[in-house]
Amino acid sequence: MVMPAFNFAKVPPIYFGAGKLKLLPKILRQLKGSNILLVTGAHSLQSSGKLPQIETMLRTVGIEVHPVICNGEPTTSMIDRTCAEYRKASIDGVVAIGGGSVVDAGKALSAMLPHNNSLFDHLEGVGLGIPHSGVKTPFIAIPTTSGTGGEVTKNAVISEVGPLGYKKSLRHENLIPDVVIVDGELLTSCPRHVTAACGMDAFTQLLEPYLSPTASPLTDAIAWSGLEAIKNNLLLACGEGANDIAVREGMAYASLMSGITLANAGLGIVHGLASPIGGFFPIPHGVVCGTLVAASVRANVQALWARTPESPSLDKLARLGGLLSEQSYSNKEEACKALVKVLDNWTEVLKLPLLREYGVQQSDLDRILDKTANRNNPIELSRDEIRALVEERL
Numbered sequence: 111m112v113m114p115a116f117n118f119a120k121v122p123p124i125y126f127g128a129g130k131l132k133l134l135p136k137i138l139r140q141l142k143g144s145n146i147l148l149v150t151g152a153h154s155l156q157s158s159g160k161l162p163q164i165e166t167m168l169r170t171v172g173i174e175v176h177p178v179i180c181n182g183e184p185t186t187s188m189i190d191r192t193c194a195e196y197r198k199a200s201i202d203g204v205v206a207i208g209g210g211s212v213v214d215a216g217k218a219l220s221a222m223l224p225h226n227n228s229l230f231d232h233l234e235g236v237g238l239g240i241p242h243s244g245v246k247t248p249f250i251a252i253p254t255t256s257g258t259g260g261e262v263t264k265n266a267v268i269s270e271v272g273p274l275g276y277k278k279s280l281r282h283e284n285l286i287p288d289v290v291i292v293d294g295e296l297l298t299s300c301p302r303h304v305t306a307a308c309g310m311d312a313f314t315q316l317l318e319p320y321l322s323p324t325a326s327p328l329t330d331a332i333a334w335s336g337l338e339a340i341k342n343n344l345l346l347a348c349g350e351g352a353n354d355i356a357v358r359e360g361m362a363y364a365s366l367m368s369g370i371t372l373a374n375a376g377l378g379i380v381h382g383l384a385s386p387i388g389g390f391f392p393i394p395h396g397v398v399c400g401t402l403v404a405a406s407v408r409a410n411v412q413a414l415w416a417r418t419p420e421s422p423s424l425d426k427l428a429r430l431g432g433l434l435s436e437q438s439y440s441n442k443e444e445a446c447k448a449l450v451k452v453l454d455n456w457t458e459v460l461k462l463p464l465l466r467e468y469g470v471q472q473s474d475l476d477r478i479l480d481k482t483a484n485r486n487n488p489i490e491l492s493r494d495e496i497r498a499l500v501e502e503r504l
């Protein structure tokens with residue numbers, strides 16, 4: 111086999127395992143953080159009683175903590191407002207403990223605190239397009255849901271929802287968090303529907319880099335180990351294993367691997383659609399990905415068989431069909447069918463909502479398709495093929 115050329119981005123130090131949160135004060139000291147923003151979501155850490163414990167743990171060792179609540183996906187105005195409030199407060203560290211939105215909010219705050227301008231200036235595709243300088247406040251990411259993989263990526267996704275809405279990235283290599291802590295004890299409070307949507311997002315972020323034309327043997331190996339973790343834990347995490355730390359850590363591992371693979375091999379048509387749909391409608395990212403992934407795999411399999419039946423992507427899809435269905439197939443076509451069948455079953459069992467439940471209508475498809483990119487899809491799908499796969503989930 112000819113070894114393909116590839117790049118591989120920096121991966122931060124990762125502390126993974128139950129109880130690892132207690133390392134936070136020591137890690138902050140190493141980063142010289144003693145006056146920090148502690149970014150969390152609006153509810154679950156507070157209601158579980160963990161947030162006061164964390165604040166006490168930090169204050170006991172002399173770390174000054176300024177709580178910041180991120181309610182929903184971070185917006186340009188939320189980041190600008192918070193930076194204006196704290197810019198003169200000598201903040202020397204940002205810690206984000208929460209879901210993907212909280213991690214993105216922390217990442218954007220750490221990026222914008224040392225600067226006086228608006229985040230909008232740096233957003234790709236909608237702002238002035240000024241590259242971020244990479245100068246930031248040290249940032250620690252502590253994910254409590256298992257989905258976006260944002261704890262290991264260099265971009266923060268910022269949304270404004272509405273007719274002129276967008277979902278765009280602030281991006282720089284230096285924005286990769288300085289340290290990641292994944293503590294299984296923080297993961298069990300994630301509700302079932304969020305676990306399902308985030309888990310399907312993590313699955314999609316492993317599948318799409320695995321099939322990407324820019325995949326390398328390195329990203330393939332990482333993606334495969336994440337896909338195995340999804341197979342072993344996704345349904346359990348959404349059911350009888352919801353309170354099992356080992357199951358939750360399996361999903362957190364998959365999410366972590368998904369972040370590494372997407373950062374290095376890119377994403378396909380599901381994420382190409384998730385960007386405009388999430389910009390136009392108030393629909394969580396994991397729900398868009400989760401609800402579209404089975405239909406997208408079906409469309410990709412059909413297009414690959416019809417146009418490039420020798421594509422190595424079909425071999426990969428067949429291999430994944432064997433893994434997820436726990437059967438071995440000598441026939442590639444049968445294995446691909448088995449894959450689609452498993453994904454259709456997940457869509458049903460996990461009760462992934464239809465897009466119309468969030469207000470998406472047939473008449474919206476043209477403006478969605480106008481802004482949809484094929485990105486690193488294994489095959490260029492036509493506008494009609496993409497339209498048909500979205501219609502399956504309207």
Ligand SMILES: [Fe+2]
Nearest residue numbers: 258311315399
């Ligand atoms: Fe995603």
